[in-house]
Amino acid sequence: MFENFKKMQFKMPKKFSAWHIIIVFTFFIFLQMYLMNPGIRDISYSEFKKLVRDGDVLECHITNTMIRGRLREMEKGTTKPVVFITARVEDPDLVKELEFVGVKYEGNYESPWFKTFFFSWVLPLLILFVVWRFVFKRFGPAGSIMTFGKSKGRLYAQEDLNVTFDDVAGIDEAKGELQEIIEFLKTPEKFRALGGKIPKGVLLVGAPGTGKTLLAKAVAGEAGVPFFNMSGSEFVEMFVGVGAARVRDLFAQADLKAPCIIFIDELDALGKSRGANPMGGHDEREQTLNQLLVEMDGFDSNKGVIIMGATNRPEMLDSALLRPGRFDRQVVVDRPDLHGREAILKVHAKEVTLEEGIDMHSVAAMTPGFVGADLANLVNEAALLAARRNKKSVSMKEFEEAIDRILTGLEKKKRLMNKKEKEIVAHHESGHALIACSVPHADPVRKISMIPRGIGALGYTLQKPTEDRYLMTRAELLDRIAILLGGRIAEDIVFNEVSTGAQNDLEKATEIAKMMVKEYGMSEKMGLVTFEQGNRPLFLTGGYAASKEYSEETAREIDLEIKKIMDDSVVRVKALLMEKKEILIGMAKTLMEKEVIDGDELKKLLEELHKANGKKEA
Numbered sequence: 225m226f227e228n229f230k231k232m233q234f235k236m237p238k239k240f241s242a243w244h245i246i247i248v249f250t251f252f253i254f255l256q257m258y259l260m261n262p263g264i265r266d267i268s269y270s271e272f273k274k275l276v277r278d279g280d281v282l283e284c285h286i287t288n289t290m291i292r293g294r295l296r297e298m299e300k301g302t303t304k305p306v307v308f309i310t311a312r313v314e315d316p317d318l319v320k321e322l323e324f325v326g327v328k329y330e331g332n333y334e335s336p337w338f339k340t341f342f343f344s345w346v347l348p349l350l351i352l353f354v355v356w357r358f359v360f361k362r363f364g365p366a367g368s369i370m371t372f373g374k375s376k377g378r379l380y381a382q383e384d385l386n387v388t389f390d391d392v393a394g395i396d397e398a399k400g401e402l403q404e405i406i407e408f409l410k411t412p413e414k415f416r417a418l419g420g421k422i423p424k425g426v427l428l429v430g431a432p433g434t435g436k437t438l439l440a441k442a443v444a445g446e447a448g449v450p451f452f453n454m455s456g457s458e459f460v461e462m463f464v465g466v467g468a469a470r471v472r473d474l475f476a477q478a479d480l481k482a483p484c485i486i487f488i489d490e491l492d493a494l495g496k497s498r499g500a501n502p503m504g505g506h507d508e509r510e511q512t513l514n515q516l517l518v519e520m521d522g523f524d525s526n527k528g529v530i531i532m533g534a535t536n537r538p539e540m541l542d543s544a545l546l547r548p549g550r551f552d553r554q555v556v557v558d559r560p561d562l563h564g565r566e567a568i569l570k571v572h573a574k575e576v577t578l579e580e581g582i583d584m585h586s587v588a589a590m591t592p593g594f595v596g597a598d599l600a601n602l603v604n605e606a607a608l609l610a611a612r613r614n615k616k617s618v619s620m621k622e623f624e625e626a627i628d629r630i631l632t633g634l635e636k637k638k639r640l641m642n643k644k645e646k647e648i649v650a651h652h653e654s655g656h657a658l659i660a661c662s663v664p665h666a667d668p669v670r671k672i673s674m675i676p677r678g679i680g681a682l683g684y685t686l687q688k689p690t691e692d693r694y695l696m697t698r699a700e701l702l703d704r705i706a707i708l709l710g711g712r713i714a715e716d717i718v719f720n721e722v723s724t725g726a727q728n729d730l731e732k733a734t735e736i737a738k739m740m741v742k743e744y745g746m747s748e749k750m751g752l753v754t755f756e757q758g759n760r761p762l763f764l765t766g767g768y769a770a771s772k773e774y775s776e777e778t779a780r781e782i783d784l785e786i787k788k789i790m791d792d793s794v795v796r797v798k799a800l801l802m803e804k805k806e807i808l809i810g811m812a813k814t815l816m817e818k819e820v821i822d823g824d825e826l827k828k829l830l831e832e833l834h835k836a837n838g839k840k841e842a
């Protein structure tokens with residue numbers, strides 16, 4: 225009720241808009257000028273002088289800009305004299321002439337107060353008002369000036385969500401990682417008693433539509449706690465200080481409702497790396513981000529407030545957000561694989577009537593690359609098609625048609641690959657994985673996937689570090705470079721051409737080589753010197769230009785050393801992959817069929833392939 229009442233109040237100014245005021249004003253001005261003075265005769269000054277000389281003028285009022293008066297002549301059919309008006313011309317003899325013919329005259333100083341008032345006060349204020357309304361409609365809530373900095377009179381919390389983990393399918397890994405948080409939210413006292421360490425912030429990383437929001441809601445639903453939902457882009461508004469105030473407000477509200485979850489969607493809109501904009505950045509965003517950091521540091525995680533953020537571009541985030549005590553835990557929400565898609569389809573198919581015997585597995589097989597949101601959309605479209613055809617249940621035919629429709633939409637967005645691209649990606653990822661399995665110092669491969677993740681990356685090979693590493697040897701770094709190069713060189717060997725997909729790999733590899741030479745003193749030729757000083761941003765792609773503290777000649781030598789490391793690595797990787805070309809091709813083939821190969825499967829596959837190829841050679 226209260227909410228409704230507020231909304232009604234906010235609507236009021238809409239009805240009484242600036243345009244109405246302007247129209248009314250104009251109307252009044254016209255009214256004054258014409259309606260109140262009917263039949264004014266506008267004459268020229270020379271005509272006026274002639275009328276004076278002829279004695280036709282009865283009387284006149286002279287102001288500093290014009291002359292108004294009455295003639296002896298009567299208006300047609302009345303006894304009212306004709307009123308005339310003329311612009312005043314500089315004419316020092318006028319008074320004499322008027323005296324001479326005996327016209328009654330009076331001077332009138334017309335103060336221009338009205339015009340001045342209108343042009344210097346009313347009009348600018350009107351314009352300001354109109355602009356202000358416009359800005360608020362575009363960028364913000366339809367609030368009034370009173371709600372600045374307040375929470376738009378809005379409660380962020382959603383309680384009794386009836387979303388549970390059963391509604392979330394196909395992303396079991398992520399669900400597993402969040403289980404602990406649910407336990408904590410359910411019984412914070414228990415955790416406190418045990419002295420357990422609970423993260424304050426959890427970052428959900430995944431492409432749009434993979435179910436990050438759904439997952440966060442499900443965590444709240446499972447734990448039975450309130451869910452505070454805000455989007456990063458909502459925080460960043462036109463006026464400096466509003467975003468920060470909103471963050472403060474959000475945390476204050478959450479504090480009262482603990483245990484609870486604060487979910488911040490599109491965290492990257494808010495937490496973009498602060499050095500990233502050389503043009504001075506966005507003050508408002510920075511303030512808001514700082515406020516968020518202050519709030520996150522300020523509260524005690526034992527209270528039971530968990531902050532979940534979602535992003536599909538973790539590399540864009542300000543490193544300050546990822547420090548311990550903030551979003552220090554990351555949960556990857558992957559695009560679903562075949563089984564995952566089937567499970568998601570089943571969740572959404574519960575709400576529609578399916579034709580008997582329809583097989584969700586084959587629908588899943590037709591939809592590689594679809595994310596949860598696409599699949600939900602698919603079921604919906606199919607049901608709509610069936611309804612349009614007056615069918616009682618949804619059949620395979622509708623699913624096929626709906627897939628076609630969605631595919632054309634998705635293809636426009638360039639999210640799905642054609643066959644040739646798939647082949648290239650399969651060999652590229654197999655190249656990474658095969659090198660990772662062949663070099664001595666690599667972390668074991670956890671997963672190879674052809675399902676695109678993030679922007680620009682078409683597939684990925686995931687290595688799980690066996691332990692957290694702070695020290696790395698030269699050999700380990702060289703192996704890392706080799707793995708990064710493996711993708712591109714595999715493409716080269718198999719297809720005799722390279723694609724643009726490997727650019728990021730090359731960048732990273734070069735970066736490692738550069739650090740080996742410049743920072744770690746790992747180049748024989750340059751010796752034990754470091755050429756880099758000062759802080760670098762956490763992410764190597766950050767926009768800081770390193771200050772050079774060495775000569776041009778040294779710079780050239782450094783470049784040569786970097787190039788040597790890279791060249792040697794290319795030779796090494798090429799040799800390895802040429803030797804195992806058959807295995808590479810076999811791996812790529814399996815990957816294309818399965819889309820995803822996990823660590824154990826990979827081990828088995830490699831054994832089989834080794835055996836098969838061993839026989840061939842024998």
Ligand code: ADP
Pocket residue numbers: 391392393394395430431432433434435436437438439534568571595596597598600
């Ligand atoms: P994100 O926040 O990652 O962009 P959402 O959580 O907003 O994605 O997902 C949008 C919708 O897509 C959800 O409301 C749900 O209907 C559907 N959906 C997405 N992922 C899943 C999933 N894993 N299981 C079931 N439904 C899903």
Ligand code: ZN
Pocket residue numbers: 652656711712725726729
């Ligand atoms: Zn790659």
